Amino acid sequence: MAADPTAAVTPPPPPSLPPALSYLRFLRAALVRSFSGSWRFYAWMTILTAIALVGLNAWGHQLNQGMQVTALSDHVSWGLYIANFTFGVGLAAGAVMMVIPAYLYDDHEMHDVVIIGELLAIAAIVVCIGFIIVDMGRPDRLWHIIPGIGRFHWPVSMLTWDVLVLNGYLLINLHIAGYLMYQRYLGKKPRKGWYLPFVFLSIGWAISIHTVTAFLYQGLGGRPFWNSALLAPRFLATAFISGPAFVIVLLHVVRWTGRLTFGDGPIRTLTSIMRVTVLLNLFMLGSELFTALYTGGSHATAIEYLFFGSHGKHALVPYMWTAVALNVTSAVLLYLPRTRTDHRLLLAACGAAFVGIYLEKGMGLIVPGFVPSTLHELVEYTPSVTEWKVTAGIWALGLLVLTVALKVGLAMWTGRVNVRTD
Amino acid sequence: MSGPNRRVALKVVGATLGAGAFAYAGRPVAQWAANLDLDEVLTRHYKELTPEDLAQILRRLEAETQETYGVDVRIEDIPPQDGVSFGYALNLSLCIGCRKCVEACHQENNHDRRTNNSYIRVLEMEQGSFDMEKGTVDYDHTVPAPGKYYMPVQCQQCDDAPCVTVCPVEATWKEKDGIVVVDYNWCIGCRYCEAACPYHARRFNWRAPEIPADEINPDQGYLSNRIRPQGVVEKCTFCLHRTRKGLLPACLEACPTGSRVFGTLLDPKSDIRWVLEHKRVYVLKEELGTRPRFFYFFDK
Amino acid sequence: MRSLSIAVAAAAATLVACGTDQPRPSRPPPGPPAFAVEINQPARLTSVETGEVDALGRPLRVACVTCHSLRAPTALPTSTAELDEFHQGLEFAHGELSCASCHVAGEQRTLRKADGTEVDMRDAMVLCRQCHGQQARDYDHGAHGGMTGHWDLSVGGRVRNHCVDCHDPHVPAFQPMQPAPGPRDRGSSRRTTMGNH
Numbered sequence: 001m002a003a004d005p006t007a008a009v010t011p012p013p014p015p016s017l018p019p020a021l022s023y024l025r026f027l028r029a030a031l032v033r034s035f036s037g038s039w040r041f042y043a044w045m046t047i048l049t050a051i052a053l054v055g056l057n058a059w060g061h062q063l064n065q066g067m068q069v070t071a072l073s074d075h076v077s078w079g080l081y082i083a084n085f086t087f088g089v090g091l092a093a094g095a096v097m098m099v100i101p102a103y104l105y106d107d108h109e110m111h112d113v114v115i116i117g118e119l120l121a122i123a124a125i126v127v128c129i130g131f132i133i134v135d136m137g138r139p140d141r142l143w144h145i146i147p148g149i150g151r152f153h154w155p156v157s158m159l160t161w162d163v164l165v166l167n168g169y170l171l172i173n174l175h176i177a178g179y180l181m182y183q184r185y186l187g188k189k190p191r192k193g194w195y196l197p198f199v200f201l202s203i204g205w206a207i208s209i210h211t212v213t214a215f216l217y218q219g220l221g222g223r224p225f226w227n228s229a230l231l232a233p234r235f236l237a238t239a240f241i242s243g244p245a246f247v248i249v250l251l252h253v254v255r256w257t258g259r260l261t262f263g264d265g266p267i268r269t270l271t272s273i274m275r276v277t278v279l280l281n282l283f284m285l286g287s288e289l290f291t292a293l294y295t296g297g298s299h300a301t302a303i304e305y306l307f308f309g310s311h312g313k314h315a316l317v318p319y320m321w322t323a324v325a326l327n328v329t330s331a332v333l334l335y336l337p338r339t340r341t342d343h344r345l346l347l348a349a350c351g352a353a354f355v356g357i358y359l360e361k362g363m364g365l366i367v368p369g370f371v372p373s374t375l376h377e378l379v380e381y382t383p384s385v386t387e388w389k390v391t392a393g394i395w396a397l398g399l400l401v402l403t404v405a406l407k408v409g410l411a412m413w414t415g416r417v418n419v420r421t422d
Numbered sequence: 423m424s425g426p427n428r429r430v431a432l433k434v435v436g437a438t439l440g441a442g443a444f445a446y447a448g449r450p451v452a453q454w455a456a457n458l459d460l461d462e463v464l465t466r467h468y469k470e471l472t473p474e475d476l477a478q479i480l481r482r483l484e485a486e487t488q489e490t491y492g493v494d495v496r497i498e499d500i501p502p503q504d505g506v507s508f509g510y511a512l513n514l515s516l517c518i519g520c521r522k523c524v525e526a527c528h529q530e531n532n533h534d535r536r537t538n539n540s541y542i543r544v545l546e547m548e549q550g551s552f553d554m555e556k557g558t559v560d561y562d563h564t565v566p567a568p569g570k571y572y573m574p575v576q577c578q579q580c581d582d583a584p585c586v587t588v589c590p591v592e593a594t595w596k597e598k599d600g601i602v603v604v605d606y607n608w609c610i611g612c613r614y615c616e617a618a619c620p621y622h623a624r625r626f627n628w629r630a631p632e633i634p635a636d637e638i639n640p641d642q643g644y645l646s647n648r649i650r651p652q653g654v655v656e657k658c659t660f661c662l663h664r665t666r667k668g669l670l671p672a673c674l675e676a677c678p679t680g681s682r683v684f685g686t687l688l689d690p691k692s693d694i695r696w697v698l699e700h701k702r703v704y705v706l707k708e709e710l711g712t713r714p715r716f717f718y719f720f721d722k
Numbered sequence: 723m724r725s726l727s728i729a730v731a732a733a734a735a736t737l738v739a740c741g742t743d744q745p746r747p748s749r750p751p752p753g754p755p756a757f758a759v760e761i762n763q764p765a766r767l768t769s770v771e772t773g774e775v776d777a778l779g780r781p782l783r784v785a786c787v788t789c790h791s792l793r794a795p796t797a798l799p800t801s802t803a804e805l806d807e808f809h810q811g812l813e814f815a816h817g818e819l820s821c822a823s824c825h826v827a828g829e830q831r832t833l834r835k836a837d838g839t840e841v842d843m844r845d846a847m848v849l850c851r852q853c854h855g856q857q858a859r860d861y862d863h864g865a866h867g868g869m870t871g872h873w874d875l876s877v878g879g880r881v882r883n884h885c886v887d888c889h890d891p892h893v894p895a896f897q898p899m900q901p902a903p904g905p906r907d908r909g910s911s912r913r914t915t916m917g918n919h
């Protein structure tokens with residue numbers, strides 16, 4: 001945690017090294033920074049590693065004993081894992097809400113912190129890939145889905161599109177963040193041609209990852225609850241709530257650690273975005289509710305079950321009302337005049353929005369697609385302990401990636417660590 | 423003071439504990455990886471296997487079944503016949519909901535005994551209603567019950583099958599005789615097909631099936647009733663290991679009422695063609711455009 | 723480490739071999755029918771159940787001829803109440819029919835149609851057809867009555883149920899039964915043995 005004396009000094013002209021060698025030094029610097037830090041850093045990383053290991057262990061048991069250790073069934077065949085996957089895609093896509101102001105609207109203050117959004121996207125995609133892998137019955141056959149080696153059912157299967165857009169998004173963000181960090185490390189000015197086209201590509205790509213993920217569900221005619229044109233817009237709206245909410249919290253944490261100094265501009269911009277998206281989401285939810293409940297009939301069963309329970313079964317009712325309550329709370333908080341100045345209120349609004357969307361999208365959007373089943377059997381689903389362990393483990397892994405990425409990334413972004421200081 | 427020394431000591435202790443934690447936590451994964459059979463992991467897609475590859479795999483699977491279940495079985499690859507396109511019809515006026523078809527499927531297809539799994543689910547429906555909302559599958563009283571009719575549902579072998587569309591690795595496809603099959607050695611277990619199927623026709627192997635040796639049906643097909651591995655999806659194949667040899671499917675043979683009519687749609691003199699031409703048949707969830715090969719009809 | 727290098731080598735080999743579908747052998751279409759469709763001959767047509775079992779636990783049946791070959795023909799009763807000995811307590815619930823609608827006095831092997839034509843007991847289904855035309859038509863096209871064997875008669879034969887296999891001519895209504903056990907899969911309300919988390 002000791003302040004680097006050279007941090008404030010304007011970097012002198014970079015020494016000339018062969019590119020390969022300087023890149024290796026860059027990687028070494030990143031690696032060293034990943035494993036050294038204050039006791040708080042160690043404590044935080046130890047906790048996350050411990051949780052990740054609990055998840056790894058639980059997943060190992062799932063691999064050996066089969067997915068019977070989950071609470072999934074042939075009726076509800078996707079549950080907590082896919083719900084978290086979906087939420088994670090939203091988080092990754094939501095990070096674009098920093099990129100758009102920074103690059104499309106040339107918001108200079110946002111530009112100072114935009115790398116945080118790109119690093120968050122990377123960590124979120126890692127989380128998504130993790131959830132896909134643990135949801136697979138046969139992860140040993142993962143190679144079947146690699147284009148050219150396995151049999152990639154593209155363009156017919158939406159899942160293959162998702163594989164492409166998610167991995168593409170990961171690569172784009174790795175390139176942008178990696179290139180910017182590397183250039184800063186060398187003390188050079190990044191060349192626009194090397195990253196700006198990718199930045200603009202990433203904006204469209206961010207929309208695509210969540211649209212394609214929505215299409216996974218939306219395109220299934222046998223699941224009336226999902227088979228709605230409103231699903232993709234709702235996915236995007238919720239992504240643009242949970243993403244900015246997480247980033248606002250993250251910005252406060254970064255500011256608290258003192259690794260980056262920036263004005264309140266980015267936080268204000270993100271808050272404005274959330275003000276729109278929380279209402280948009282509530283509006284679309286209301287529209288779906290109206291369509292289902294006013295029309296009635298068996299297409300309304302899933303929504304009835306979700307909000308009120310059906311045939312004496314109501315496992316999802318508490319989740320859904322909590323989600324609605326949190327979403328409404330966050331909307332109210334975001335519009336309170338005091339929230340503009342009181343960051344504690346803002347953080348509370350972000351927390352409420354984040355958890356609200358997590359519940360709404362997780363238990364409230366994935367599970368009711370299966371309840372009632374296609375033969376209208378009402379089989380309930382409550383995640384098993386194993387599923388919670390694995391889920392916690394993957395999020396811990398994501399936070400590990402995010403912590404390391406931010407620690408290394410910000411050190412290089414600010415020029416604290418560069419080829420001269422190493 | 424001994425600050426640096428203490429720090430080093432702490433780091434050593436921490437690293438040791440950390441390594442121990444990693445080793446302990448990772449053991450089940452390592453155990454799983456060690457148990458993987460390389461031959462199996464690298465088995466190619468059914469369609470890419472040469473006859474020699476396939477023969478070798480069939481022998482390997484037979485040996486594995488002997489090892490795991492203690493039974494000598496014969497696993498065959500039975501390709502579809504030319505000039506045959508299967509169709510199935512079910513007379514809802516005759517069906518009494520006795521679940522004999524369910525039971526026969528369970529035995530014929532080597533299903534897990536503990537779950538009493540079967541590719542067929544029989545819905546007890548309310549007279550005068552097509553609403554499955556009012557149906558039940560776990561009825562347990564004398565049948566037929568007054569005021570009820572019974573609707574067995576199994577794979578509809580759709581010509582435009584959503585399950586085939588969504589599979590990311592082409593582990594399931596439609597054969598030229600109309601049967602939708604799964605390559606159990608290629609399926610990655612993502613269960614997207616289960617989500618996509620509007621008829622609850624697919625089942626996932628939440629664990630390896632458990633069947634007593636003396637109850638295992640030894641006449642097995644690579645793409646049908648061989649004992650499925652853990653973690654893959656399975657489904658009704660119209661008993662292709664029987665029907666591609668000219669036999670009737672097991673569910674039909676078990677039906678005491680003759681509600682079930684099976685045959686090739688390409689033979690104008692077949693029973694199934696007669697039913698389609700003389701009965702007012704319908705298909706389930708026609709509005710979804712899945713084009714099932716499984717038809718329902720009433721006598722009266 | 724060695725297993726890893728084997729894995730890498732095998733994966734490389736797989737990679738090289740990938741992607742080409744192999745031609746599949748074609749199997750000839752069904753030929754003309756070469757086998758017959760047989761109709762089961764239920765024991766009920768030629769014997770009566772005694773309600774007792776033999777030493778092996780099989781239901782004990784007595785062939786009609788056991789008595790009828792020895793006894794002189796008698797007139798047919800007008801109602802089941804008049805029946806005695808083996809036929810005592812016989813239930814009858816088959817529309818408005820009476821014994822003489824189908825039976826011929828003293829001839830346990832012969833039945834008669836409505837127009838008086840005599841029919842051998844083995845062809846009992848001819849009698850059913852007189853009234854149950856729709857069912858008979860469905861039966862002829864495999865849409866009524868259970869069967870086993872082959873759909874493809876060029877490969878093997880088929881055995882059809884006789885009307886009397888399921889419909890006792892005296893009480894023809896299909897008898898209710900207890901169904902086979904229902905689903906016990908994960909999530910089912912009858913789930914009993916699953917789950918260990």
